[in-house]
Amino acid sequence: MSNPAQLSTNVALDAVDNKGMRLEGNHGPRPKPFFTPKRIVLYSILFVACLYYLFPLYVMVVTSFKTMPEIRFGNIFAPPIEFTGEPWVKAWTSACTGLTCNGLNPGFWNSVKILIPSVLLSTVVAAVNGYGLVNWKFKGSEIFFSILIFGSFIPYQVMIYPLVMITRELGIYGSIWAVILVHTIFGMPILTLLFRNYFASLPVELFKAARVDGAGFWRIFFEIMLPMSLPIIVVALILQVTGIWNDFLFGVVFAGTQNYPMTVQLNNIVNSAQGSPEYNVNMAATILTGLVPLIIYFISGRLFVRGIAAGAVKG
Template sequence: MTNLTMTNITVQYSGNKPKKLRFWHKAARYSLYILLILFALFYIMPLFVMVITSLKSLDEIHQGGLLNLPENITFEPWFVAWSSACAGVSCNGLKGFFFNSVLLVVPAVFIATLIGAINGYALMHWRFKGSEIIFALLLFGCFIPFQIVLLPMAILLGKMHLSGSITGLIMVHAIYGIPFTTMFFRNYYMTIPVELVKAAKIDGAGFFRIFFSIFLPLSPPIIVVTIIWEFTNIWNDFLFGISFSAAGTQPITVALNNIVNSTTGVKEYNVDMAAAIIAALPTLLVYIFAGKYFIRGLSAGSVKG
């Protein structure tokens, strides 16, 4: 967009002082590109270092040369990180914790998305006395810092006999996600005409029939947005993970921390780097494959017809 506008301005001016302006315009354009490339390099640098370090042997790392490409590429650190790195007392690598995270994220995202969709639908299209206040309070939930709920949640989980269990973590994340998912769906459903609900009511459909037959089929764009948002948040969460898990139920972020911090003797940078990439990979993949739907879902939403 910006590019287009800039070009247009030049075209307009080019009648008056073409040469001088064209030079300055070009200079500005190239400096802009250079700046952008520098920023891009700066941002990609950590990932680059992580990837090359994870492919080096420890000897090669100790020779120095942080930015040097590996002389002998080795995948050994990746295998170690996956299946035999030591996190605390157990030395089984990340794989167990990776699946803990999957077991935790999938149901939590599903529950939060489904409840958010129903909430958004109800708050938008089945207004009742106080529905606006309930929505405002739910929105407030988006701004409650994690730290505030730690203690009450720990007590609650204890009372429900869910302390240290994956089920407990699922519950925590699902509840914490509901304000966000509700907001997403409510705002999306705002664009769906009220008459659609009226027509369905006259056709004899009830609350859930209208939701499942009419609203849900219209929702894929916002479902994708919600899933990406929730998946990323829950997968990357560390605080809830470390607070409410026990040995054996820790999510991958907590295990990564343990691996990096609990090595005795020589620090295996290559294994640490490989482990960090493995832990980050799912969210990266989600963005790469669903990113375009994310943008589309955020900008779209209106229903034609």
């Protein structure tokens, strides 16, 4: 996936090299063969790495289109002889997840219902946090930030029981709101760090100019800062979408049976005790669950890298 980027970087480096040489010794650009030993080794390693990661995916895709008798026959690497879409339909609509047999469909929508508010809420709060920490320093803001960052080192397990009690006291335990709250809390350290570093990299004079122009906290945030932070917002969105979509623990603890996210329901399908395991349905269900983060990465890979780089400068 990253091959084109790699290639173009190499080309750029070569160009720089050539220029340097020309400046030094007045040589013409030296013709370079495409197959140098270095490149052969490099691409061999990349190729093997790709195979290593793609092969399981291949097996999954192939298996999901086979019928059960064909799977029992063995030959897991062979393409399907009798091509069937039945497992996909079953995984989506009628596979049994515990007591109900509605497939992954309700789980998908539960995940969406958890995902969208969690991502939006955590991103917005973190952006305001980062902006406040950089531009409106208050007494103890550095300590506040350190504590926040320290929070990201505390294992989740330690916080679960207190959070169960807190959400119970708030009366939202076992509802979607509990999961949203928990995701927002746990997204805070890393997202705040991202936004803080990004805002710190913007010239402080912009903020000063806006203040001289009479803009206040929110107006500077919405009219000056936010329009400049698209790259870092994309990074935050990707981190949160994939993180929250892939979450299992908080979903199973806080959501309540009615609101189990897709990951939990996938687990229930795959681990259901009754009957013989339907590998083709399991494979289809797994791919379906993984599809959302996968699509996100494909669409935004380039933006993601750029944004990470932008957030990395200035600690």
